[in-house]
Amino acid sequence: MAALFFLAFAFFAVGQASAKRNSAQTAADAAALAAARETRDEIKDPFLAALTAGDLVELGQLLGGVGMDGAGACPAASALASENDARTTSCVPAEGLPGSRVTVVTNGTVGESVIDGTENIRAKADATAVVEARCVLNGKDGKAVRFKCNGEDLSVDVTENGFVLDLSMFFTVHLSK
Template sequence: MIARQLRDRGQAFPIYVVVIAGMLFAALAYFTISKAGIVRSSAQGAADAAALAAAREARDNLMSGVDLATLTPEDWEQVLQGNRFESGPGPCGAAADFAAKNDATASCSRSGLRFTARTKTNGTVGDSVVPGASGHQGTAVATAEITPRCRLKSAEPGGGTSGSTPTPAPTSTSTSTPPPPGRIEFGCDKGALVVYDPARPSSWSSLAAALFDLRLIA
């Protein structure tokens, strides 16, 4: 009887080892999948931040030489369409900086008012029992868009609305610099009114935040 029990135990031991090994493999595989999800999430967070940073940098900086105090209503229309935003390397440089803050690298492209960031995490899944997962880096893509939320409502002098015939400025024989245009009013979403007054100018970045929204679209 004792010998039979010993034989049964001997036969059960390999099965026990296989079951334990399978459980360990499943646990390691689950850990790898969880870590891969974290890496992927980090890549997406970096891509979102990078795309928004690029769009914000473009929105908050106008092209070199643009003086708000001298813009005509027609010029403001161009500004509202996004045709006066910075077009140099600044926006994509901001995308790369924000990706680095999220432990990732980023490439950036622009199409009109849309900025696309493609990121790759510096961190990896690490060594894994799952085939092909070892050393895998997370990648993601995000696109942010600058969206105008205001329209030109009125401009002074003349008090006319956009598109109306402005009142001619009085002539002068003085050689002094002519006065800048008057207040510019913008009608925005939800009935909001935004005013730019060259007599009490605010920074473009604060005005831009009122005139334009930033949003992720992909």
């Protein structure tokens, strides 16, 4: 009977560890996405200026990731990790595309169990999120700048009433391996 109770409590400890690991991965994913979104949003003013001026060269560079240095990425990652009961232990630029690779550790531990040491174990996870252009330039038409976004034509005229720049139309932010 004692052996069965021990096994039951051991399975419970494994379940606790698994739940804490999932919590850490959720925090890492959210933190990486926040960092990548902040990286994308840093070019909002230059992108709007280039659209307003109709500067196709500048727009092409911005769509290619120029200017996305991620200066505010790690503070954004830390803030979102904190909201998910974790803290960042590493935040570095992603390889290949603008974005960030974030590592987090949970604030809470696995908790006490029949397995010695679990009360001091914290879950750790990492995630990478990147920014990719959805669009390519397709020329100008008067005041409007034309784009091809995910195979669809998009014409943007900043002088139209109610124009609001939404960078998510031009860039995708997603988790990467």
